[in-house]
Amino acid sequence: MTISFDLTGKTAIVTGANTGLGQGIAAALAGAGATVALVGRSSMSETEAAIAAMGGKSFSIKADLSSIAPVGEIISETIRMAGSADILVNNAGIIKRADSLDFTEADWDAVMDVNLKTVFFLSQAFARHLVAENKPGKIINIASLLSFQGGIRIPSYTASKSGLAGLTRLLACEWASKGINVNAIAPGYFDTNNTEALRNDPDRNAAILARIPAGHWGQPEEIGGAAVFLASSASNYIHGTVLPVDGGWLAR
Numbered sequence: 624m625t626i627s628f629d630l631t632g633k634t635a636i637v638t639g640a641n642t643g644l645g646q647g648i649a650a651a652l653a654g655a656g657a658t659v660a661l662v663g664r665s666s667m668s669e670t671e672a673a674i675a676a677m678g679g680k681s682f683s684i685k686a687d688l689s690s691i692a693p694v695g696e697i698i699s700e701t702i703r704m705a706g707s708a709d710i711l712v713n714n715a716g717i718i719k720r721a722d723s724l725d726f727t728e729a730d731w732d733a734v735m736d737v738n739l740k741t742v743f744f745l746s747q748a749f750a751r752h753l754v755a756e757n758k759p760g761k762i763i764n765i766a767s768l769l770s771f772q773g774g775i776r777i778p779s780y781t782a783s784k785s786g787l788a789g790l791t792r793l794l795a796c797e798w799a800s801k802g803i804n805v806n807a808i809a810p811g812y813f814d815t816n817n818t819e820a821l822r823n824d825p826d827r828n829a830a831i832l833a834r835i836p837a838g839h840w841g842q843p844e845e846i847g848g849a850a851v852f853l854a855s856s857a858s859n860y861i862h863g864t865v866l867p868v869d870g871g872w873l874a875r
């Protein structure tokens with residue numbers, strides 16, 4: 624038997640693909656042969672250019688994921704542009720920082736809407752398409768170390784990412800028999816907009832670095848291999864797992 628990580632002929636939807644981890648994942652999937660639908664509210668030109676420069680294929684779909692309004696159109700537009708939708712990476716996410724004693728309802732709702740509610744309904748729209756077409760597919764949720772740990776000053780983020788780990792397991796249990804793999808990646812501390820406040824705080828930055836066995840903040844290109852693996856046939860018997868890509872953080 625030959626193990627294949629080749630995604631030629633597959634179409635992958637990546638949310639929040641304009642920057643950070645989503646950009647790294649989109650580039651890796653394109654590098655493995657997939658056509659990538661870059662979904663988000665900002666210009667995707669930087670990611671499109673990077674993918675084109677390596678000879679890959681992508682197109683962009685404008686969507687604000689703070690509500691579930693665009694989920695149906697994201698799937699139909701992907702199929703219209705590429706002919707199929709085979710892989711969904713739920714990467715877009717936000718974080719709000721404040722002490723729990725001061726945390727507002729607005730910050731609670733904003734994070735839960737993007738990080739959890741839209742992820743569920745976009746996954747539902749994607750799975751409905753696969754089931755209607757009787758096709759297999761792959762869903763990869765971008766979870767967090769806060770799917771395993773508590774953290775501080777990010778109550779809605781921890782609730783959303785812990786919830787996302789549970790949702791990953793539930794959807795895997797419901798959809799594995801339909802040929803849909805649902806898994807998650809839990810990134811450790813990566814150098815992106817999401818963690819800028821931590822890196823700018825000398826004490827937090829030093830404490831975080833001291834605990835990472837690999838000794839450095841993750842770079843967006845270090846997340847792509849796990850995404851290619853979970854998107855490929857090499858992971859066909861893997862369902863409901865949350866795979867840490869964390870430089871060894873959880874092993875400490």
Ligand SMILES: NC(=O)c1ccc[n+]([C@@H]2O[C@H](COP(=O)([O-])OP(=O)(O)OC[C@H]3O[C@@H](n4cnc5c(N)ncnc54)[C@H](OP(=O)(O)O)[C@@H]3O)[C@@H](O)[C@H]2O)c1
Nearest residue numbers: 639643644664665687688689715716767812813815816817
């Ligand atoms: N960096 C880390 O250390 C780390 C660790 C664990 C988990 N994660 C997770 O990894 C994922 C990517 O984060 P990142 O680190 O790459 O941070 P980032 O640079 O802030 O990227 C977040 C992405 O989500 C998009 N997004 C946010 N709200 C959106 C909305 N309403 N509609 C459409 N797109 C929206 C952003 O678009 P805009 O640029 O337009 O805002 C951006 O593309 C997130 O789910 C995050 O929680 C990150």
